[in-house]
Amino acid sequence: VGRYVLPPAIDMRAIVRYGGDIYYTTANDHQQLSKVLIALKLGETPPRTKISGAVTDAHAIGGDMFGWDAIYYPVGRRLIFNVPTPAGTFDQHIYNTSVQGWTRFKGMNASCWGVYKDRLYFGTSAGLVRQADIGNTDLDGSTRIGIPATAQQAWNIFWTPLTKRLTLARPVVQANTAGLAYLFNVGFDYRIPSIVTPTIIPPMGPTWGSNRWLDGTRWTDKQPTVTTNWIVTGGNGSAFSWGISATSMVPTRWVSTDLMFEPGQML
Numbered sequence: 001v002g003r004y005v006l007p008p009a010i011d012m013r014a015i016v017r018y019g020g021d022i023y024y025t026t027a028n029d030h031q032q033l034s035k036v037l038i039a040l041k042l043g044e045t046p047p048r049t050k051i052s053g054a055v056t057d058a059h060a061i062g063g064d065m066f067g068w069d070a071i072y073y074p075v076g077r078r079l080i081f082n083v084p085t086p087a088g089t090f091d092q093h094i095y096n097t098s099v100q101g102w103t104r105f106k107g108m109n110a111s112c113w114g115v116y117k118d119r120l121y122f123g124t125s126a127g128l129v130r131q132a133d134i135g136n137t138d139l140d141g142s143t144r145i146g147i148p149a150t151a152q153q154a155w156n157i158f159w160t161p162l163t164k165r166l167t168l169a170r171p172v173v174q175a176n177t178a179g180l181a182y183l184f185n186v187g188f189d190y191r192i193p194s195i196v197t198p199t200i201i202p203p204m205g206p207t208w209g210s211n212r213w214l215d216g217t218r219w220t221d222k223q224p225t226v227t228t229n230w231i232v233t234g235g236n237g238s239a240f241s242w243g244i245s246a247t248s249m250v251p252t253r254w255v256s257t258d259l260m261f262e263p264g265q266m267l
Helices: 033-041 052-061
Strands: 015-018 021-025 030-032 067-072 078-084 090-096 101-105 112-116 119-123 128-130 147-152 164-175 181-190 195-199 205-212 217-225 231-237 240-248 250-263
Touching: 015 112, 015 119, 021 033, 021 067, 021 078, 030 033, 078 112, 078 231, 090 119, 119 240, 164 240, 240 250
Parallel strands: 015 067
Antiparallel strands: 015 021, 021 030, 067 078, 078 090, 090 101, 112 119, 119 128, 147 240, 164 231, 164 250, 181 195, 181 240, 205 217
């Protein structure tokens, strides 16, 4: 049994139970209570998440605003932390409980969140209730528009701080449509990625049993396919970071990325 001084939650609604633990939003992070208590017991500084910088910035400009909220959405396997902005809009910091990774959602101006019968809903500042996680209608309740997405990987030195020359890259991207265009970019030595290569998803292949032969029996239809083409790129640096951006109306998945580079030698 111990008594500890903890960083307070930014709002009473910004506290959520997940499993046997508590997650809550403070002025500089989305904290996991068990990890905070363990660190304090050992006399250490509580660990910070990869999104702590974004939380600190959001609190600095909107810490006193209404709309800080937190909820666990079991079907989506995510913890949702609602973040108000001075522009009157709202962002969501999302923690994926399966892969234990963070992302940010924009465009859903939610003042509050709720789950009813395993379905996710949010309330708007205009007093409307809308259902989320039902495809691209998350952004607009009536108009079908593409959802823009941007992903950037963490910087990687590939086990050596020596300078390396990047020659080829192969992003593997899957989409439920043909002709989807996306941008692939690469950055070097912690500078903003600047090498941008437009790429198009090729036509989709068949799925057994989803269409019919001329006699009426089933055979094939379209299924998602992936890009497997290498992209010629170039640049030198000790650390690389690569990313993808796209706007899509269909499910799109960044599966993996392969890089080919030449390691340098110590002078």
